[in-house]
Amino acid sequence: MQPVQAVQLIPLSISARSHLLEKYAGLVNVPSEINAELHRAYQIANVLASALPEFIGHQIQDDISQGSVLESDRQSLAIATECKQFANRFIALMPTLVRSPDEMETSPRNLYEMCGAAIFVESNSISRNLSTKMGELWERIVNISPYAVSPERDFGLKITGIDSIILSGGTGEPIFVQIKTQRNTLTGSQAPRSRCELEIHQHRLFAAAFCTGGSWTFSSTNIPRVCGAEFWNMVGLDYELLKFHVKQTILNIQSAYIALQQEPPI
DNA sequence: GGACCTGGAGGTCTCGATGC
DNA sequence: GCATCGAGACCTCCAGGTCC
Numbered sequence: 001m002q003p004v005q006a007v008q009l010i011p012l013s014i015s016a017r018s019h020l021l022e023k024y025a026g027l028v029n030v031p032s033e034i035n036a037e038l039h040r041a042y043q044i045a046n047v048l049a050s051a052l053p054e055f056i057g058h059q060i061q062d063d064i065s066q067g068s069v070l071e072s073d074r075q076s077l078a079i080a081t082e083c084k085q086f087a088n089r090f091i092a093l094m095p096t097l098v099r100s101p102d103e104m105e106t107s108p109r110n111l112y113e114m115c116g117a118a119i120f121v122e123s124n125s126i127s128r129n130l131s132t133k134m135g136e137l138w139e140r141i142v143n144i145s146p147y148a149v150s151p152e153r154d155f156g157l158k159i160t161g162i163d164s165i166i167l168s169g170g171t172g173e174p175i176f177v178q179i180k181t182q183r184n185t186l187t188g189s190q191a192p193r194s195r196c197e198l199e200i201h202q203h204r205l206f207a208a209a210f211c212t213g214g215s216w217t218f219s220s221t222n223i224p225r226v227c228g229a230e231f232w233n234m235v236g237l238d239y240e241l242l243k244f245h246v247k248q249t250i251l252n253i254q255s256a257y258i259a260l261q262q263e264p265p266i
Numbered sequence: 267g268g269a270c271c272t273g274g275a276g277g278t279c280t281c282g283a284t285g286c
Numbered sequence: 287g288c289a290t291c292g293a294g295a296c297c298t299c300c301a302g303g304t305c306c
Contacts, residue, residue, distance in 0.1 A: 131296075131297050131298080133279085133296095134297095135295090135296060135297085180296090180297090181296090181297080
């Protein structure tokens with residue numbers, strides 16, 4: 001069977017793309033050395049890799065013909081829109097993250113709840129939840145770029161360990177990217193898993209969205225790693241612009257949290 | 267000695283499987 | 287259809303080991 005072509009995928013709905021790719025993926029032979037848990041990821045990536053240069057090329061041409069989203073004002077608006085939607089979703093969720101004093105007392109879920117330390121309970125719950133959810137925000141923002149696709153949003157498929165696939169200069173081949181928030185997001189015990197997930201792809205990249213967080217906790221002899229501007233430049237996005245909008249977003253969420261605290265109890 | 271790397275522990279959420 | 291449970295994912299913090 002011929003590999004799947006971009007022209008077959010482009011006109012389809014997300015679910016139809018998913019269905020077609022699954023059909024092709026089932027025919028891909030997986031090398032015996034690949035971990036059983038990554039067989040499906042290998043198959044999907046293998047099928048996608050052949051179609052992506054043309055698929056992303058089509059996205060880029062579309063973007064140019066409509067006035068590129070990478071142009072500064074449009075880029076700023078697109079990032080701001082994603083950030084605003086994220087903030088609205090999170091602010092709506094915030095009240096549900098805070099349990100009543102009665103709940104905390106009768107069934108404490110952690111040490112802070114057991115002690116009735118309400119401020120620690122709330123800050124712990126909200127900041128952890130925010131950190132987790134921001135991972136999705138980076139994926140959404142990368143996907144603004146016509147040089148990137150999201151396996152989930154563009155094809156309805158999840159590739160284990162891969163958050164985005166980008167086409168960036170160099171080889172002209174799609175690069176499978178795992179994105180974390182900071183250089184030290186991964187712990188030692190998690191790094192081997194990330195290495196396994198990335199190593200099954202011929203062109204792979206470990207990216208930290210922001211150059212904060214001290215030193216790298218991910219290392220590999222054969223998987224390149226980038227952080228901050230170096231990464232965002234690969235897809236034509238402006239790191240300084242991104243930092244500006246992210247700062248606004250986090251401060252807005254903080255303001256909403258303060259306002260929530262000041263509301264009288266129902 | 268300090269920077270870096272590795273491993274372990276822990277909190278929280280989502281999602282799919284399972285049972286009622 | 288709904289509730290519960292467990293696995294997987296994402297994140298943080300800390301301690302100990304290694305290397306320059």
